[in-house]
Amino acid sequence: MDHIIDGVLRFQRDVYPNREALFQELSLAQTPTMMFIGCSDSRVVPELLTQQGPGELFVVRNAGNIVPPYSPQPGGVTASIEYAIAVLGIPDIVICGHSNCGAMTAIQKGAERLESLPAVARWLHYADVARDAVALEYPGASEKDYLDALVHENVLVQLDNMLTHPTVAKALEAKQLRVHGWVYDMSSGTVETYDANAHAFVPIGSAPFASATPGKTQLP
Ligand SMILES: [Zn+2]
Structure with missing residues (x-):
């Protein structure tokens, strides 16, 4: 220490x-321009990755960059999203997954990896939809490809979950918010962004304004 x-x-x-x-x-005050929802993994450093300084990113991190679907039960992610939009008026939210994610690996390995981690196991149920979708779409995939697909699919599932939050839905409807899905590859430094119009993750440099919610995101 x-x-x-x-x-x-x-x-x-x-x-x-x-x-x-x-x-x-x-x-005296903060005026961040982006909310960054990322994994707790020590190798994912939002400010470093986006080259932003103090006061510029509003950050939530947890195992697996998960956004639970909206529920009236207290929840740290829900409260942070509500505050980001309703109080700070943040116009962009990104959910960022990353390569070689331990949470996604735990899902891939299943019960054997999670039996001594009941809290993690319960938390990662929020990614069940991603696990099932990847199992269906890539039945014969290698371990590496399966994990890569799971990392990407999980970002899409968490984006869907985020849309269930009333504050998010309202801000999207009012065209005051854009939501983005990124995947950071730490072995190459590359970042992909989800382009909903193309239904694909694309290099962020080729589509810097790609949106994860087509038709709802034209900010002035
Ligand atoms: Zn991770």
Whole structure:
């Protein structure tokens, strides 16, 4: 843990003073322009991946970048989405999956991997639809291809789940929100985005404004 404490001290000594004006401004308010829903995996670093700084991304991370369907029960993801849209007025939400995801691997391996992890097993049921869809679509796939397909399919399933949230549905209807589905490949640094019009994941550079919800997303 020493290196972590050293990092905090270094931040206070070297980083904060150099950007004090920014931090002072941010101490009063935040105006992030994107909500980033990603996996807790330590190798997925939203600010690094998008080259954004403090105050620019509103981030939720959990095992498997999951968005449970809307429920009146208390939930951290639900509350964060509601706040992002209704209070912060964030115009873009991305759900970002990633290559070699441990949560998706656990689903792939099934019961043997999850029997000692009851909480994880229950949480990952939110990805059951993705698991079943991939099993149906890629019956003979290699382990690697199956996992890759599951990572992509899970992003689409979580996008569908997000659309069940009333705040999201309302903002989409009012054309105040765009939602995006990304997959980050950490072995190459590439990011794919889901283009609903093409029904495919495409390189983000070739379709930077691709939307996961066709016909509902034309912001001014
Ligand atoms: Zn992951």
